Amino acid sequence: MLDELSKMPIARRRRLGSRWGLGAVLLALTAWLFWTVVTSPNLDWAVIGSYLFSEPILSGVGVTLLLTVLTLLFGLLLGMLLALMRQSDNPVLSAAYAGYVWFFRGTPLLVQLVFWFNLALLFPRIGIGIPGTSLGWYGEANTLITPFVAALFGLALHEAAYMAEIIRGGFLAIPRGQVDAALMIGMTPGQASRRIVVPQAIRVILPALGNQFILILKGTSMVSVIGGGDLLTRAQQIYGQNYQVIALLLVASLWYLALVSLASIGQHYLERGLR
Amino acid sequence: MKGAVSVRGLHKSYGSTPVLRGIDLDVSPGEVVCFLGPSGGGKSTLLRCIAHLETVDAGLVAVDGELVGYEPKDGRLFESSPKRLAMTRRKMGMVFQQFNLFAHLSALENVMLGPVTVLRRDRNEVARRARDLLGRVGLAAHADKRPAQLSGGQQQRVAIARALAMDPSVLLFDEPTSALDPELVGEVLGVMRDLAGQGMTMLVVTHEVGFAQEVGDTVVFLHGGVVEERGPAQQVLRSPSSERTAAFLARVL
Numbered sequence: 001m002l003d004e005l006s007k008m009p010i011a012r013r014r015r016l017g018s019r020w021g022l023g024a025v026l027l028a029l030t031a032w033l034f035w036t037v038v039t040s041p042n043l044d045w046a047v048i049g050s051y052l053f054s055e056p057i058l059s060g061v062g063v064t065l066l067l068t069v070l071t072l073l074f075g076l077l078l079g080m081l082l083a084l085m086r087q088s089d090n091p092v093l094s095a096a097y098a099g100y101v102w103f104f105r106g107t108p109l110l111v112q113l114v115f116w117f118n119l120a121l122l123f124p125r126i127g128i129g130i131p132g133t134s135l136g137w138y139g140e141a142n143t144l145i146t147p148f149v150a151a152l153f154g155l156a157l158h159e160a161a162y163m164a165e166i167i168r169g170g171f172l173a174i175p176r177g178q179v180d181a182a183l184m185i186g187m188t189p190g191q192a193s194r195r196i197v198v199p200q201a202i203r204v205i206l207p208a209l210g211n212q213f214i215l216i217l218k219g220t221s222m223v224s225v226i227g228g229g230d231l232l233t234r235a236q237q238i239y240g241q242n243y244q245v246i247a248l249l250l251v252a253s254l255w256y257l258a259l260v261s262l263a264s265i266g267q268h269y270l271e272r273g274l275r
Numbered sequence: 276m277k278g279a280v281s282v283r284g285l286h287k288s289y290g291s292t293p294v295l296r297g298i299d300l301d302v303s304p305g306e307v308v309c310f311l312g313p314s315g316g317g318k319s320t321l322l323r324c325i326a327h328l329e330t331v332d333a334g335l336v337a338v339d340g341e342l343v344g345y346e347p348k349d350g351r352l353f354e355s356s357p358k359r360l361a362m363t364r365r366k367m368g369m370v371f372q373q374f375n376l377f378a379h380l381s382a383l384e385n386v387m388l389g390p391v392t393v394l395r396r397d398r399n400e401v402a403r404r405a406r407d408l409l410g411r412v413g414l415a416a417h418a419d420k421r422p423a424q425l426s427g428g429q430q431q432r433v434a435i436a437r438a439l440a441m442d443p444s445v446l447l448f449d450e451p452t453s454a455l456d457p458e459l460v461g462e463v464l465g466v467m468r469d470l471a472g473q474g475m476t477m478l479v480v481t482h483e484v485g486f487a488q489e490v491g492d493t494v495v496f497l498h499g500g501v502v503e504e505r506g507p508a509q510q511v512l513r514s515p516s517s518e519r520t521a522a523f524l525a526r527v528l
Contacts, residue, residue: 080436175373181377181434183328187393188361221323
């Protein structure tokens with residue numbers, strides 16, 4: 001029977017038609033939406049153009065980038081420390097890890113930012129010194145905790161909790177046999193970690209790190225609630241005066257989109273280079 | 276003494292389950308010892324304890340007359356520092372069931388890593404020697420490939436070259452062919468046969484009774500964490516004196 005049937009031509013199911021139809025409808029809808037926004041009489045493109053590269057906006061972009069890079073850096077360092085604590089045999093250290101992740105992942109970033117900004121209410125004077133002596137250095141919390149410092153504390157401590165879990169996952173992905181093999185060519189455990197485990201773990205966590213970078217970049221906009229001086233803070237300050245709310249939100253969004261696009265491209269090449 | 280291995284009174288438990296219950300063993304330089312026995316008999320654990328990849332509950336191991344993992348001082352034994360232990364481990368090369376090649380490095384880099392980072396030898400010289408070694412295991416053409424691009428048999432031969440690059444006194448093989456497709460077993464056993472012919476001291480945990488018979492000088496039959504029988508390979512495999520050995524051989528042959 002198959003011999004006979006195999007001579008028959010096969011009529012493929014037609015999918016193309018409906019696919020084109022659906023695509024066209026979606027395209028038309030998007031175009032229409034875009035057009036109504038762009039041509040809206042209430043949206044002043046001249047305003048957007050004049051603010052896009054204005055001094056306050058550019059300084060906001062600078063602060064956003066600085067906050068993003070510093071948050072990633074401190075988050076990564078603290079996260080690595082936390083991940084090492086988790087791996088340790090010491091039950092106190094691994095409990096401290098669990099407590100840290102539980103607290104900083106369990107409370108909203110917005111709450112943490114406002115908390116750090118208002119630290120002076122809890123500790124009017126802060127500093128470091130040796131208890132029981134007059135040695136040390138102290139200062140007024142109100143002058144030490146600027147909006148930028150509060151923003152950095154809030155973002156980095158929050159980020160570290162996520163980084164720790166990402167790094168832990170990276171280490172878990174490397175089989176124990178890799179360490180055995182490294183030890184058996186005469187490496188010390190430290191060498192095995194540095195030369196064998198860490199380079200492989202980095203490749204595992206890199207996609208997640210790129211994702212975190214983008215999340216932090218946009219997450220920095222939350223520091224506008226404490227006047228952190230970032231991109232959104234600046235945009236809000238401007239529209240607070242001229243009431244061009246939508247125009248300035250668009251200015252900010254264009255910058256966020258541009259920065260995220262750049263980050264995505266960078267991530268792509270970094271991952272390709274490490275492969 | 277290069278190539279001598281001694282084991283005395285080795286005990287090892289995982290939790291409350293004893294795996295090794297008093298192992299004594301002497302291997303002379305150039306000897307090929309094959310460890311046979313049922314799963315759970317302690318063969319792999321013994322090899323890992325000799326390499327000090329597992330800490331032992333009691334007992335001592337010496338390679339080339341040097342204690343592994345401990346140092347005698349003032350009438351007591353002190354645990355070696357990680358650095359000291361790493362130095363002692365250079366005397367041993369190990370080949371694993373799952374190959375354990377460094378996944379982020381090429382075959383050549385896998386072979387070069389030990390001599391370059393641990394022995395701090397000249398990179399160019401090491402590279403030349405590594406290519407020689409890869410040639411010896413028949414992989415000269417695959418030097419620049421990553422482990423993932425190689426077959427299991429090829430990976431295991433790279434692993435053997437990697438172990439040889441450190442000029443070990445002893446090679447430990449932990450079921451080197453158990454993870455291989457049947458048609459790839461021969462190429463790995465061939466390399467091991469060559470090594471035995473060149474006088475390498477080898478401790479081989481294996482299920483390949485044919486290899487033990489052909490290449491092994493001594494067969495050690497492990498059962499329940501003790502040496503059930505040991506003797507010249509031909510004798511143990513042809514006319515075992517222990518009933519358990521006989522029963523095991525009847526099952527696998």
